[in-house]
Each structure stands twice: as C-alpha cells, then as structure tokens.
Amino acid sequence: MKKPAGSAGFSFKGVMANMEIDQLEEVLDLGTLLGRRQAFALVAGRCSAADADCLRTIRGKKLYRKYGITWEEFCRKYAGISRTVADQLIRQLDEFGPGFFHLASLTRLTAETYRLIASSVKESGVECGGEVIPFAPENAPKLAAAVQELRMRAEAQAKPAAQAAPDLAQRVRRTQKGLEAAIAQLETVSTEDLNLIQRQALRAAIERGLRQLERLTQVVPR
Numbered sequence: 001m002k003k004p005a006g007s008a009g010f011s012f013k014g015v016m017a018n019m020e021i022d023q024l025e026e027v028l029d030l031g032t033l034l035g036r037r038q039a040f041a042l043v044a045g046r047c048s049a050a051d052a053d054c055l056r057t058i059r060g061k062k063l064y065r066k067y068g069i070t071w072e073e074f075c076r077k078y079a080g081i082s083r084t085v086a087d088q089l090i091r092q093l094d095e096f097g098p099g100f101f102h103l104a105s106l107t108r109l110t111a112e113t114y115r116l117i118a119s120s121v122k123e124s125g126v127e128c129g130g131e132v133i134p135f136a137p138e139n140a141p142k143l144a145a146a147v148q149e150l151r152m153r154a155e156a157q158a159k160p161a162a163q164a165a166p167d168l169a170q171r172v173r174r175t176q177k178g179l180e181a182a183i184a185q186l187e188t189v190s191t192e193d194l195n196l197i198q199r200q201a202l203r204a205a206i207e208r209g210l211r212q213l214e215r216l217t218q219v220v221p222r
Contacts, residue, residue, distance in 0.1 A: 048105065049098035052089040055079065059090065099123070102135040107144040116154035117147060126150075 058064055064074035072083040079086060092100055092111065099121040100114050120127045125134040128146035133139050189202060 047089055047101065049093060049101040052093040052101060055086050056090045056093060059086070103143065103147070106135060106137065106140045107147055109147065113147065113151050117150040120146075120150050 058074065059071055062071075064071055067074070069077070071086075075081055075083045075086045096111075096114055096118065099118075100109070100111075103109055103114070103121060103126065114121070117126075122132055125132045125139075126143055126146045127133075128150055133142050133146055135143070186202070186206060194202065
C-alpha cells in the first residue's frame, strides 16, 4: 500500500521506540498517545490521522517544552520528520479531516485531488456509483478507481466555469469599448451646430445616462 503524500514514512511507533514509556508519561503527558499504541502499530510506518492528531496536540499544547526543546527539535529528534513535514500533516488534518489520511494510506492521493472529491469521502469510505467503498486494504483497487472517476467528473464540471471566465472578460472589454465610443460620439455631436430642440434632446440623453451610470457605480463593487 502506498504512503500518503508528505508522510515521509512517519509513525508514532518510531517515537515510542526512541522514548521510554515513563518519559512519554512524564515529558509529553499524553495518556491518549499511550492509549493509541495499538492503532499506531496497525499503521506500520504510514502516517495515520491519529498520528497527525497527536502531532497537533503536542504542538498546540506545547508539550515539547517540558523536555526543554523546541517544536523543530522535537520533530527531528523524536518524530523522525522535519518540522515542515509535521506542519504539513497538521494542516492536512485541519483542512481535510481524517478521511484524507484513510484514503491516502490506500491509494495515491494529492491534496489537489482530494479537494476535488472531498464531498464524496465519507467517514467509513468513498461514495461512488451509488455505493460506499469502505476504507480497507482489500478495497485499494476499487478506491483508486473511484478516486480517478470522481476526479475526472469534478474536472469535467469545472471546465464550463473555466471557459466562461474568458468569455466574461471579453464582454467586459467590449462593454468598456462601447461606452468609450458612445462618449466620443457625444463629444463629436455636441460640437455640431445644433438647434434648440436638438441641444435639449442631447442634454436630456446625457443627464439620463449620467443617472444610470451613477446607479451602476453603486451596484458594481470596488
């Protein structure tokens, strides 16, 4: 099974190998960590959501300070990963939740792909084709196929919106040019030898246009 992107093979199983149990209790004060020992053994070298959650707890509560070290030193010495990787794992947990780690442990997955399919990732598995495929090693091929199918669907749905953006930009440019042309035409006509009725009609048109433009300035956000 493949490792999640950026995991660097991290597991708190390695942390426990480097620290005595009494050190964990005294220094990190993480009874929860000890209670998860079985879960850590199951991930066998991959970063699980539980691992990322423990990293988040240690960093958030600054438990590493009890050992007289910095967060960066804790990551390097006891977690066996860099601070950059640890912070990335915590960001992924904050943004995506446990589902990202469950899925990434079973199939190749990037953060960009997960954002596209996140709405189909449930607590117990991935929903695709009217069924929920459970997170389980034996379902890895089906999960990989589901991720690919969901990603292709999401990208196909995003294309019309991406294509509409240039069209809208072109319409804005055409509108701008049309307005500038109309103003230039008004300036030209205003210099002509107009009679009273023509001058009044032109002035009324300009004043009406100014009122409409003033209203539009209130509608269009800055």
